[in-house]
Structures are given as structure tokens and as C-alpha cells.
Amino acid sequence: MPTTSQYDAQGRLRHLLTLQDMPRDTLTALLDRAQHFAEGHDARHVLAGTAICTLFFEPSTRTRLSFQRAAQRLGADVLAFDASTSSTTKGETALDTLKNIEAMGVRGFVIRHKDDGAVAELAAAANPGTALLNAGDGRSAHPTQGLLDMLTLRQAKGADFSTLKIAIIGDIKHSRVARSDLHALRVLGATHIRACGPASLLPDDGTLDGCHVTHDFDEALDGADVVMMLRLQRERMEQGLVSSLEDYHRDYGLSVQRLKRATADAVVMHPGPMNRGVEIDDAVADGSQSLILKQVNNGVAARMAVLEALLG
Amino acid sequence: MPTTSQYDAQGRLRHLLTLQDMPRDTLTALLDRAQHFAEGHDARHVLAGTAICTLFFEPSTRTRLSFQRAAQRLGADVLAFDASTSSTTKGETALDTLKNIEAMGVRGFVIRHKDDGAVAELAAAANPGTALLNAGDGRSAHPTQGLLDMLTLRQAKGADFSTLKIAIIGDIKHSRVARSDLHALRVLGATHIRACGPASLLPDDGTLDGCHVTHDFDEALDGADVVMMLRLQRERMEQGLVSSLEDYHRDYGLSVQRLKRATADAVVMHPGPMNRGVEIDDAVADGSQSLILKQVNNGVAARMAVLEALLG
Amino acid sequence: MPTTSQYDAQGRLRHLLTLQDMPRDTLTALLDRAQHFAEGHDARHVLAGTAICTLFFEPSTRTRLSFQRAAQRLGADVLAFDASTSSTTKGETALDTLKNIEAMGVRGFVIRHKDDGAVAELAAAANPGTALLNAGDGRSAHPTQGLLDMLTLRQAKGADFSTLKIAIIGDIKHSRVARSDLHALRVLGATHIRACGPASLLPDDGTLDGCHVTHDFDEALDGADVVMMLRLQRERMEQGLVSSLEDYHRDYGLSVQRLKRATADAVVMHPGPMNRGVEIDDAVADGSQSLILKQVNNGVAARMAVLEALLG
Known part of the structure; x- marks a missing residue:
């Protein structure tokens, strides 16, 4: 990858390529x-x-x-x-x-x-x-997905991210959304980030440095203030990274029941488009804790x- | 089908879903x-x-x-x-x-x-x-096709539809255009509506209530003021609803000769796109009685x- | 082809169909x-x-x-x-x-x-x-490609085309670009036009009347002020009109070395999209004599x- 800076000599943004290490x-x-x-x-x-x-x-x-x-x-x-x-x-x-x-x-x-x-x-x-x-x-x-997620989070939880417990769930390995969210969360001072998914879908390339990594969805949700769900691409099954949609839903699908492990005013985010019934249930996607359409807005x-x- | 009204509490149009029973x-x-x-x-x-x-x-x-x-x-x-x-x-x-x-x-x-x-x-x-x-x-x-057809008709024949003899010809069964035209014509007081086509292409679901129904194109055209032709989808043949394009043209294709059965100042309409040589001949489509491009306008x-x- | 004039009765442009014989x-x-x-x-x-x-x-x-x-x-x-x-x-x-x-x-x-x-x-x-x-x-x-090429040429070489040595290279036979360029060049008084390509890709329909026609790329380039390259459609090989891309590049590909046969301030044009490495080399396409992006502009x-x- 070329090392083109996205800033000009005066430090002003010239392109927007990444949120990583943005001032x-x-x-x-x-x-x-x-x-x-x-x-x-x-x-x-x-x-x-x-x-x-x-x-x-x-x-x-x-x-x-x-x-x-x-x-x-x-x-x-x-x-x-x-x-x-x-x-x-x-x-x-x-x-x-x-x-x-x-x-x-x-x-x-x-x-x-x-x-x-x-x-x-x-x-x-x-x-x-x-x-x-x-x-x-x-x-x-x-x-820009990272930016809109931070904007949505700030509207819901205020500008101080340092005490927020944030869980990112799913196929982080293949997700540019997760990476940009992680970049932005770090810049804005988030320190309690939990990364959760099956081992086959978690990256080992430094993306998760500083995160608490777990394969246990319940553990990741426990007391979380923010639950960021990721889309499961169906091709992950064809690649053998996930055994079945049913298994994935059982282990990493967000249901109303499961969401109760998070705080009572926890918010749920998803970058869309959703696989309803796979990584997220209808009742959560359309529920009062969902910020999903707010993200789009x-x-x-x-x-x-x-x-x-x-x-x- | 949900019963969502297209009007608000004050009776104003909120959506446009249908012309049926519109005030x-x-x-x-x-x-x-x-x-x-x-x-x-x-x-x-x-x-x-x-x-x-x-x-x-x-x-x-x-x-x-x-x-x-x-x-x-x-x-x-x-x-x-x-x-x-x-x-x-x-x-x-x-x-x-x-x-x-x-x-x-x-x-x-x-x-x-x-x-x-x-x-x-x-x-x-x-x-x-x-x-x-x-x-x-x-x-x-x-x-909106119903509306534009009524606008075109009003420009050509005046606002009083009560005495107009209107023939609708062709595949009414599968036509949303025909249904919206029928809805609008009824609201605007048309009473002499003739519906004509092969039995396989006429609906028996109440769509034609109050219309004079016939399989005889000549009868439908006789003295008509308005001739509304419908597009024949080629898939109707594959479905066995029409034997061949040639047969259809012979029985229900509008030719200059046939149009003479209507009044001398009868107007011809078609929602497009036309199958020239099937439901309508070039000389009619492009003739002086055709309102087809006026409809588009x-x-x-x-x-x-x-x-x-x-x-x- | 119908003989519709592109001019109205007063000689004003009504349509733009061709540059041929334009006043x-x-x-x-x-x-x-x-x-x-x-x-x-x-x-x-x-x-x-x-x-x-x-x-x-x-x-x-x-x-x-x-x-x-x-x-x-x-x-x-x-x-x-x-x-x-x-x-x-x-x-x-x-x-x-x-x-x-x-x-x-x-x-x-x-x-x-x-x-x-x-x-x-x-x-x-x-x-x-x-x-x-x-x-x-x-x-x-x-x-419009002919117009933009003339505009580009005029900016680079001035409005007097009469002394310019202009070489058009490649698949002139199938090229509407070449034809419109030739139409415009003649109207604007160009007289030294060289047309060059393999015999299979040169037209014999009058398109090249008045041009110096050659199959020798070096001869066409010799002392040229303007080199207009044409895109080689890959289907010409399937049609057997060109033996291989390698052969075509050897015979009619514009390299830095070959371009030296033209004048020192010769300009290179191409209508795009380019087949880099076939009719034109990277170093020419992106070189200081190239007007290719100026043409687009x-x-x-x-x-x-x-x-x-x-x-x-």
C-alpha cells in the first residue's frame, strides 16, 4: 500500500482514506x-x-x-x-x-x-x-461508516467514550466496518472494547490489539453499554468458516433474551444490510434499543x- | 393486503395507492x-x-x-x-x-x-x-396511468364522461392499467364501458362489474368514442392463454379498417410500449386518431x- | 441512410450528425x-x-x-x-x-x-x-470526438492546420473516431494526412481519399507533427484481421523509441480507452508529448x- 498521506503539509484533510491515527x-x-x-x-x-x-x-x-x-x-x-x-x-x-x-x-x-x-x-x-x-x-x-457510528454513539451516550463498555460481535476478520469503528473508538478514547466471534472470524493481525477478545457471546454482552453487530456474509459458510446459519444464530445471534445481559439502556447498532434471523432477531433490530435507522440517518x-x- | 388508508384524518391524500373509490x-x-x-x-x-x-x-x-x-x-x-x-x-x-x-x-x-x-x-x-x-x-x-389517461380523455372529449362509449380491449385480466382506468372512469361518471378480449384474458373477479363484456371486437368497437388498447405480453402465449400472435392480431388487433366501426372522431389510446402488428397496426398507432404520444406527454x-x- | 439535413433552412445547425462537409x-x-x-x-x-x-x-x-x-x-x-x-x-x-x-x-x-x-x-x-x-x-x-480532437490540436499547434503533418495510426476501417477526425481535418484545411495500419484495418471506401496511405509505421511517423493513435478492439483478432496483440504491438505500437521519428515537439493523441502495451506504451501515454487527458478535458x-x- 502506498504511503500517501491523507493530510496536506498544513495537516488539513486532503483525502479521507482511514480513521486510523487521525488527530x-x-x-x-x-x-x-x-x-x-x-x-x-x-x-x-x-x-x-x-x-x-x-x-x-x-x-x-x-x-x-x-x-x-x-x-x-x-x-x-x-x-x-x-x-x-x-x-x-x-x-x-x-x-x-x-x-x-x-x-x-x-x-x-x-x-x-x-x-x-x-x-x-x-x-x-x-x-x-x-x-x-x-x-x-x-x-x-x-x-465514513466509522464516522456515522461515532456520531450515533455520541448522540446516544455522550462524548466521553472512556467509560463505555463496547462489544463488537461477529465477522470482525473480514469487516472494514469493524476496523474503522475500532480506529475511531481508539482515537476518541474508548478503552473497554470487547471483540467477540468464532475463532475463524476474528483477525490475528493486530486489529484487536488492546481489545478484550472472547468467543463467548454472553461474556461479551455482560454489562455492555453498546453492542455493535456485524453482518454475516453468506459466503463465510461456503468458505467453511461457519458451519451453518442456524449454528451461527445460536452462538452469535442477538435475541431479546440475550440482550438482557447488557445494561438496561444498552444500544444496538448494525451497519446493514441485516441478515434478520441470523446475526440479529427482528425484535432486537426493530426494538427500542436499536439505533440502526439512526445510523443510516x-x-x-x-x-x-x-x-x-x-x-x- | 393491509387496509392502510391513502387519506389522512382530514381526507387529504397522503399516499397514492389506487384510484378506486377516490372522492x-x-x-x-x-x-x-x-x-x-x-x-x-x-x-x-x-x-x-x-x-x-x-x-x-x-x-x-x-x-x-x-x-x-x-x-x-x-x-x-x-x-x-x-x-x-x-x-x-x-x-x-x-x-x-x-x-x-x-x-x-x-x-x-x-x-x-x-x-x-x-x-x-x-x-x-x-x-x-x-x-x-x-x-x-x-x-x-x-x-398515475389512470390519471394521465383521464387527463388525455378530458382534453379530447370534454369533462362529461357520462355519454361516452368507451371500449377497453385486450388482456384486462393481467392489466393494472385497465383496472386503474376502470376505477377512474367510474369515479368520473362513465357508464358506457365495454370490455373486450378472449375469455382467457378477461377477469372474473368483479373488475368488470357494470361493464358490457364481449369477446367480439367488432361489437365492442361499434360506435365507440374511445378505444383503449392494452399491451399483449408475449408470455401469455407461453402460458397458453393466447394461441398465437397472428391469431390475436386477427381477432383483437386494431387496424384502420376495423377502427372505422367506431365513430368518425373516435380516439385511440395505448399505455405503451406497443407491440406493433400485434394489438395495434402502425397506421392506427401513428394515425390522426391516436392519442398515444399525448398520453405520454x-x-x-x-x-x-x-x-x-x-x-x- | 436518410438524407436528413442537420441544418435548418437558414443554415443553422439543428442536429449534430456528422462533421463531414460542415461549413x-x-x-x-x-x-x-x-x-x-x-x-x-x-x-x-x-x-x-x-x-x-x-x-x-x-x-x-x-x-x-x-x-x-x-x-x-x-x-x-x-x-x-x-x-x-x-x-x-x-x-x-x-x-x-x-x-x-x-x-x-x-x-x-x-x-x-x-x-x-x-x-x-x-x-x-x-x-x-x-x-x-x-x-x-x-x-x-x-x-463530438472530432470536435474535441480539433480543439486539442488547435490549442497545441495553432489554428493553421495547412502545414501540419498528421499521422492517423491503426484500425481506421472500423473507427468512427478516425472518420470524424478526417472530416474535421479536411474542413479545417489539413492537407498532409498520413493513414497507416495493416491492410486488413484500412478502409477502401473513400474514407482515405487525399491521404497518404502506408502500412509502414516508421514512414508514417517520419517528421510528423501530430500522431493520432486508435484503439485496437480485441475482437479484431477473433475476426482474423490481426494475428496477435504481440505482432500488432511490434508493427503498430507507439513506443518512446519510435516516437523519436516524429518531430521533437510532436503531440500524441488517443480517443481512449487505451490498450496499454498494445497500440501505445505506458511511457508514451503518460509522457510529456501526450495530450490524451487534455482530449478528455x-x-x-x-x-x-x-x-x-x-x-x-
Whole structure:
């Protein structure tokens, strides 16, 4: 992975590639601005006349729509390029695609790619005035998801994360969401983080350094203030990493009963889309402790804050 | 099908699910406003800043474009979600998809779904400030098509439908267009409605109550003022409901010769897309009595009227 | 091919179908205006409220995005219809599709089609107020590519083309880009045009009248001021027109070494997308003599000029 910094010489954010080791002030400023937008304020002048392209080498309709809505509320012009289905780019490199659309006068790129570090690699080749937003690269990072999760958590539990007991449950190994959440939680001072899942789905690459790691869901939930559930990709079964959806649900599915182990005012989060009946039960997903739709709502605001910071 | 009312406690339209039993004043007010928009007036302030999503679980490019153009002329921001091809929503319910996009701040949804009642079911779960527009559900209803057909008819024949002889020809059984047209015609006082097609393509579920039903195309056309042709889906042959396209054309295809049975100033309508040479001949489709492109033109205006009524 | 003129009775451009035999004043005026837009000027009032549809019967994401960006900078509303994937138009003719979208109030159409003359055929059936832009039809023409290439050439080499030695290299036979470049070069007074490629890829239909034709790449490059490379479609191998990519690269691939045969300040152009390592080497494509990204940049400006001329 190239070592392109996402900051300029003055320490200002130039791209958003990761939340890892982001200066706390920078992260907090983004959250403050996101909170402003979450309160319903539009700012159509901020990016009026500015072109933004959603450049998805891996499809994701929901993330794309969230970015598109954010761009609209800032007055930007949006172009969409679904590189996962485009036949015209056969044989063309991701870099040539980027440079071409950049040459059309597009200043901001929202990029998803299946490879770790792919967005950073593209950022290294972008023109000085161009900003790239990582909308998910491989297992590495999904920084706007991390931001929206922190915004949601701060709204629910206040800005002091130091005493919160936070449980992250499921397929952490393959999850860029989990990684960006962990990056952000550390920057914001969280210290009681529990990571839980079957051994086959927990990473051993340093991702969980400083976390309490367990395979026992009940232990992870015990007295937790925040329960962050992760989506179980069905391909994990085909890969032999999970024996069956039924077994997974029995061991790591969040039911109303199980949630009672957490604190009475514990909140439940999930990045979506949910596999209802697998990692989460309907009664929890739609229950009073669920923040899942609030997360989606905050996603637009968080993305507005990033777009404004990079391009405004 | 849930019994969600499309009206609020004050009787105002909250969603548009069907034209069935719509109060005549409500329907007429929509047509009056549609006429205003059909005269070329835009109203970009009406929905400025409002987000509308076209959420199509069954593809239909033309209906989607018509709604998109309507939304543009009202100044709305449009998001498009082709749920029929999205791989990201695999395993996600239509309801979760709706609730997620709603959580992004989208206030209006234009929804097409293959199942009868699917849009009403989603409407029952929408937030108070959210409006759903049925852009076609199963065989049940396609209310904006009904509206645009009534607008077109009113422009051609005046507002008094009581004396008009109206023939509806073809696959009424599987047609949401025919049902919405019948709903609207009844509300507006039409009494001379003839329904015609092969027995295999006529419904026996009450849809045709009060209509004169015949399998004889010549009889249906005799002295008719309005001839509404329906599209013959090719799958009806595979299902054995029609023996061949040639037979269908011989029995129920509208030719110049056949049209002479109607009044000299009879008008011909078709919801499109046409199977030229099957249910309608080129010379009729493109002839002076055809209102087919006028229908398409009025479609944008009718959809503007509905969007304004629900979201303005 | 119908003989629909692209000019009205007063000689003003009504459609843009081809650059062939375009009056030099008309072409120069488009280039002058494109130059204005290339300098960064937007003109959001010019097409405010005007609807433009990109109607692609053959997919091309990059050309579509370029037109979309051009339309945005002129303030137009854009509708996109990918007719190559739409299932709703099965069995519908291109003409019915056009007439329907036209009936929705769309005034401008950007059309790509695989058949020679298809856009001219549609133009013959368009309403008086409707303008069609050929975004590529068969092997015939791709006039906005011709315009952007002329704009790029004029910026690099000045407006007098009469003394320029211009080499066009590769699959000219199947190239609408080459044809539109040749049309425009002749109108603008270029006289030293060399056409080079294997015999199987050179046309014998009059396209190259007046050009110096050779199969020897070195001869074509010798002292050239401008080198226009063409994309080699991989299907040419399957068709047996080219023996292998390796052979093609050896005979007609532009390397740094080979480029030295041209003048020291020769410029290199390519319409994209490139097959790197086949018709062009990385070091040339990304080198200081390459105008390839400048072409893309000028594409938006050239398309703005055409949209303004036809619809403004």
C-alpha cells in the first residue's frame, strides 16, 4: 500500500482514506459538523458547481445513495460510474478510469474497491485539487461508516467514550466496518472494547490489539453499554468458516433474551444490510434499543461533513 | 393486503395507492392541476430541497423517466434505486430497503412491485411524513396511468364522461392499467364501458362489474368514442392463454379498417410500449386518431400533480 | 441512410450528425465557443429547465459522463436511458423509444447506436423543436470526438492546420473516431494526412481519399507533427484481421523509441480507452508529448458548445 498521506503539509484533510491515527481534533471537528447537518441544515452553496463522482468498483447501492444525498444537500453535481458493470472499461485500469473522469473536471471521488489499499493507491496519483473519499476498500477501512457510528454513539451516550463498555460481535476478520469503528473508538478514547466471534472470524493481525477478545457471546454482552453487530456474509459458510446459519444464530445471534445481559439502556447498532434471523432477531433490530435507522440517518450527515471538509 | 388508508384524518391524500373509490373532487382537483402543468408551467420551488426516490422492484425505464422528469420540473432531488438488479439488497426485505432510504431523509417514494398490494403494505410502515406513490403493483393498480389517461380523455372529449362509449380491449385480466382506468372512469361518471378480449384474458373477479363484456371486437368497437388498447405480453402465449400472435392480431388487433366501426372522431389510446402488428397496426398507432404520444406527454403533468399534492 | 439535413433552412445547425462537409465557419464557431468553456466558464442559465436525455443503444460510460457533465455545466436536467440493458423496451423500436421520451418534454437527445446512419434516421422523425447529437453511430461518425480532437490540436499547434503533418495510426476501417477526425481535418484545411495500419484495418471506401496511405509505421511517423493513435478492439483478432496483440504491438505500437521519428515537439493523441502495451506504451501515454487527458478535458467543453448551439 502506498504511503500517501491523507493530510496536506498544513495537516488539513486532503483525502479521507482511514480513521486510523487521525488527530482527535480533526475527528471531533468532523463529528461536530456532522451533528450540525444531522439537525437538518442544508448548505447548497458549499459545493454549488462542484462535480462529484461515485466510482464503485464493487457495487453498493445504499452507500452510493447516501453519498449522493449528501452531495445533493451540499448543492454538488453528481455523476455515477458503476465500474463493476461497465463494459466500456474492460481492460482499462482503475487508475485510467479515475484520471479520465478527473480530466472531465470532477473534483471529488467517492470510491469503493474490493482491494485493500486500492483507494490510497489511486489517491497517490490524483491531481493536487482532487479529493478521494474511501467508501470501503477490501477489509481495510470504511471511514465514513466509522464516522456515522461515532456520531450515533455520541448522540446516544455522550462524548466521553472512556467509560463505555463496547462489544463488537461477529465477522470482525473480514469487516472494514469493524476496523474503522475500532480506529475511531481508539482515537476518541474508548478503552473497554470487547471483540467477540468464532475463532475463524476474528483477525490475528493486530486489529484487536488492546481489545478484550472472547468467543463467548454472553461474556461479551455482560454489562455492555453498546453492542455493535456485524453482518454475516453468506459466503463465510461456503468458505467453511461457519458451519451453518442456524449454528451461527445460536452462538452469535442477538435475541431479546440475550440482550438482557447488557445494561438496561444498552444500544444496538448494525451497519446493514441485516441478515434478520441470523446475526440479529427482528425484535432486537426493530426494538427500542436499536439505533440502526439512526445510523443510516446520520450517514448522510457524516458524509456531508467529509465532503465539505475536503471540497468546500 | 393491509387496509392502510391513502387519506389522512382530514381526507387529504397522503399516499397514492389506487384510484378506486377516490372522492370525485379529489380526482378532479388532481386533473385540474395536471392540466395546468400540461400547459408547460414548471414549479421548481414546490419541491426544492425535497428528496424523492424511484424504488423499482420491477424494472420500467419509461415510467421511471416520466416520474423523474416530473420531479425535476418541481425542483426535487431524485435518487434512483433499481431494486430489481441491485446485488446489495440480496436477502434484504423490501421493507428494510424502504426504511433505510427513508432514514436518509427521502420524503417521497415512487414504487413499482410485482406483487398486488405490495405498495400499500409498505405504506403501512412508512413514517408520518413520508408519501408513497404506487407506480404499478401486480395486476392491481397503476393510478398515475389512470390519471394521465383521464387527463388525455378530458382534453379530447370534454369533462362529461357520462355519454361516452368507451371500449377497453385486450388482456384486462393481467392489466393494472385497465383496472386503474376502470376505477377512474367510474369515479368520473362513465357508464358506457365495454370490455373486450378472449375469455382467457378477461377477469372474473368483479373488475368488470357494470361493464358490457364481449369477446367480439367488432361489437365492442361499434360506435365507440374511445378505444383503449392494452399491451399483449408475449408470455401469455407461453402460458397458453393466447394461441398465437397472428391469431390475436386477427381477432383483437386494431387496424384502420376495423377502427372505422367506431365513430368518425373516435380516439385511440395505448399505455405503451406497443407491440406493433400485434394489438395495434402502425397506421392506427401513428394515425390522426391516436392519442398515444399525448398520453405520454400528459404522464409527466399527471405525475407532477400527484407529487405536488403529496409532498408540496 | 436518410438524407436528413442537420441544418435548418437558414443554415443553422439543428442536429449534430456528422462533421463531414460542415461549413468551415460553423465548425470554427463551435471550436471558439468550446475554447471559452474549456477555460472554465460555466453557463448554468443557458439550458436551465431544459431536459436532455442520453439515449445509448450501445453502452459507453465515459462518453455518457462527459455529455452529462457538459449538460450540468449548462444547467440542464439530464435523464439517462441505457437502452442496451433496458428490458422494458424489448420489442420496442428505437424510434418508439425516442418518440416516447420526446413526448415527455425532452428537447435534446445524445444518442449512440451500433448501426451506421441510425442517428440520422431518428433525426428524420424528430419533432421540429428536438435536437439530436450523434454520440457515435456504427463506423460512420463520432462528431463530438472530432470536435474535441480539433480543439486539442488547435490549442497545441495553432489554428493553421495547412502545414501540419498528421499521422492517423491503426484500425481506421472500423473507427468512427478516425472518420470524424478526417472530416474535421479536411474542413479545417489539413492537407498532409498520413493513414497507416495493416491492410486488413484500412478502409477502401473513400474514407482515405487525399491521404497518404502506408502500412509502414516508421514512414508514417517520419517528421510528423501530430500522431493520432486508435484503439485496437480485441475482437479484431477473433475476426482474423490481426494475428496477435504481440505482432500488432511490434508493427503498430507507439513506443518512446519510435516516437523519436516524429518531430521533437510532436503531440500524441488517443480517443481512449487505451490498450496499454498494445497500440501505445505506458511511457508514451503518460509522457510529456501526450495530450490524451487534455482530449478528455476538452471533451466536456466541446460538448457544451454543441449543446448550446443546438438548444441554447
